[in-house]
Structure formats: C-alpha cells, structure tokens
Amino acid sequence: MTAAGVSELVRMWIDGWVVSRGASDPVAEPWGWTIDVGKAGHVARHVLPEPTGLQVGRLVAATGAPGTWLKLFADDDTARSWVTPDWELADPAYLMSCPLGAEQVRIPAGYVRTSWTRGNVVRVLIRTTDGHFAARGQLAVAGGVGVPDQIETAPAHRRRGLGGVVMRTLQNAAHQAGAETGVLVASSAGRALYTTLGWTARSPMASLCYAPPVAAG
Known part of the structure; x- marks a missing residue:
C-alpha cells in the first residue's frame, strides 16, 4: 500500500x-x-x-x-x-508502523511458546520450561491491518529476546491472516524494541x- x-x-x-x-x-x-x-x-x-x-x-x-x-x-x-x-x-x-511479512522466529533455550486465536485477536504466551510466566502479547486484525497490543515481558526475563519472539509471532499471524500493515502505539522502551524489528515512528x-x-x- x-x-x-x-x-x-x-x-x-x-x-x-x-x-x-x-x-x-x-x-x-x-x-x-x-x-x-x-x-x-x-x-x-x-x-x-x-x-x-x-x-x-x-x-x-x-x-x-x-x-x-x-x-x-x-x-x-x-x-x-x-x-x-x-x-x-x-x-x-x-x-x-511497519510492513508485515513472514518472519523467522527462534525460541530461546529454556522457554516455550503458546499461541491461540479468539475472533480476530491472536494471543502469544511465553513461559519457562517449568511453567513460569515470561512474556505475552496480543494482536487484533482489522481488515488489512494488524495492531499489536499489551506486549509485556516479566522483569526477570528481559533482555533475552522474548519481546522479539512475541512480536514476530504476532506479525506472522497477522500476515497469514491477510494483513499488510502493522500499526501500534509504543512506550519509550517499546519504541526501542520495535525499531530493531523494522518499525518506524510516525508521530x-x-x-x-x-x-x-x-x-x-
């Protein structure tokens, strides 16, 4: 577009x-x-x-x-x-915002990923192999747009690439659902992560x- x-x-x-x-x-x-x-x-x-x-x-x-x-x-x-x-x-x-496409996702050792969809909302959960919460996020698909939301990493599990796992998983799901563009509103900390993933600040x-x-x- x-x-x-x-x-x-x-x-x-x-x-x-x-x-x-x-x-x-x-x-x-x-x-x-x-x-x-x-x-x-x-x-x-x-x-x-x-x-x-x-x-x-x-x-x-x-x-x-x-x-x-x-x-x-x-x-x-x-x-x-x-x-x-x-x-x-x-x-x-x-x-x-960013263009959406297929992303390679690597799960760090010691973690497992679960994802599910309800309606037009995809959710991703990352846990340790012994079941402790590590990270999560969700994304709504609205027409040709994917909107990530409520991306969160537990303090003890930050700086291990889990935010990127969550985002890439969500972006893949949106792309597979036909979305071409991603749009979100980020905090200052989130902006740094999303920039490394190819997102561009617009305002x-x-x-x-x-x-x-x-x-x-």
Missing part, C-alpha cells in the same frame, strides 16, 4: 485497538473519534490525530467525568500547554487523563 498519513494510521490503530480491548465502535467527531472503554479509571477516550489548542480546550472545558482520556498526536510539552492542571500526563508514547502521542483532586469529606 502507499504510505499512509498520520490521520489514516491513527484510524487503523483505533480500528484494531477496539477489537483487542473489546471497546465500543469509534464515534466520528469533527476532530477525530470518541471511544467508550467502560473501566473505572478509563471511562472513555477522545482521539485527536491532528489536535489544535482550540479543539483540546473545548474538550477540556466540556469534560467532567474522571477517567476520561485524551490521546493527542502531538508532543508532550505542546499537549500540556493545552490542558488544565487537573489533567495528568502519562509517559511519552509513539505511533509506529509522538501525548496521553492525558482527567483526574481532579477528590474533595475532602
């Missing part, structure tokens, strides 16, 4: 993310999309692929529910300047949660 712009990549990402997390269908807004997530600390999120201060200011003024999140594809300093102190800024994140993403102080009494 031709190179996609940030707005198109963001739409690809949320189409897969809602499948992975079991969230509501995205509701189109003039500035992006709203998604109901339905958790106590994550009631809903507003996703703005090309945010402006005016758009964000209006959303901030209209927000009264704690646990509402803003996902702004802008750098953290710019995003912070648009919100009030009641909004907590999470760790930096990055929108990334920073600022993530903010509305968390006003609780009134005494």
Whole structure:
C-alpha cells in the first residue's frame, strides 16, 4: 500500500485497538473519534490525530467525568500547554508502523511458546520450561491491518529476546491472516524494541487523563 498519513494510521490503530480491548465502535467527531472503554479509571477516550489548542480546550472545558482520556498526536510539552492542571500526563508514547511479512522466529533455550486465536485477536504466551510466566502479547486484525497490543515481558526475563519472539509471532499471524500493515502505539522502551524489528515512528502521542483532586469529606 502507499504510505499512509498520520490521520489514516491513527484510524487503523483505533480500528484494531477496539477489537483487542473489546471497546465500543469509534464515534466520528469533527476532530477525530470518541471511544467508550467502560473501566473505572478509563471511562472513555477522545482521539485527536491532528489536535489544535482550540479543539483540546473545548474538550477540556466540556469534560467532567474522571477517567476520561485524551490521546493527542502531538508532543508532550505542546499537549500540556493545552490542558488544565487537573489533567495528568502519562509517559511519552509513539505511533509506529511497519510492513508485515513472514518472519523467522527462534525460541530461546529454556522457554516455550503458546499461541491461540479468539475472533480476530491472536494471543502469544511465553513461559519457562517449568511453567513460569515470561512474556505475552496480543494482536487484533482489522481488515488489512494488524495492531499489536499489551506486549509485556516479566522483569526477570528481559533482555533475552522474548519481546522479539512475541512480536514476530504476532506479525506472522497477522500476515497469514491477510494483513499488510502493522500499526501500534509504543512506550519509550517499546519504541526501542520495535525499531530493531523494522518499525518506524510516525508521530509522538501525548496521553492525558482527567483526574481532579477528590474533595475532602
């Protein structure tokens, strides 16, 4: 496919993310999309692929529910300047993409891999040979796009290539399911791993949660 712009990549990402997390269908807004997530600390999120201060200011003024999140594809300093102190800024994140193809996967000695699919979500679990949790991840296929999500390696098992095993396994599954492009949002640590696997950063993403102080009494 031709190179996609940030707005198109963001739409690809949320189409897969809602499948992975079991969230509501995205509701189109003039500035992006709203998604109901339905958790106590994550009631809903507003996703703005090309945010402006005016758009964000209006959303901030209209927000009264704690646990509402803003996902702004802008750098953290710019995003912070648009919100009030009641909004907590999470760790930096990055929108990334890559072409999908067949990947060779080598399981390090001492580990075993299990994978399974439910609906359009593939999950991978890595354990030690004696059954201890080591790493995991999942990927949703939405049309021609694969969206990896919730990639995790236990602290005691990091720097052993397990994150790469999880990602390559998921990428293979997405490719076999007909997906041509991978899109994800990565933490700073995740970005370093994914870059070594051929992913390219397309945009920073600022993530903010509305968390006003609780009134005494």
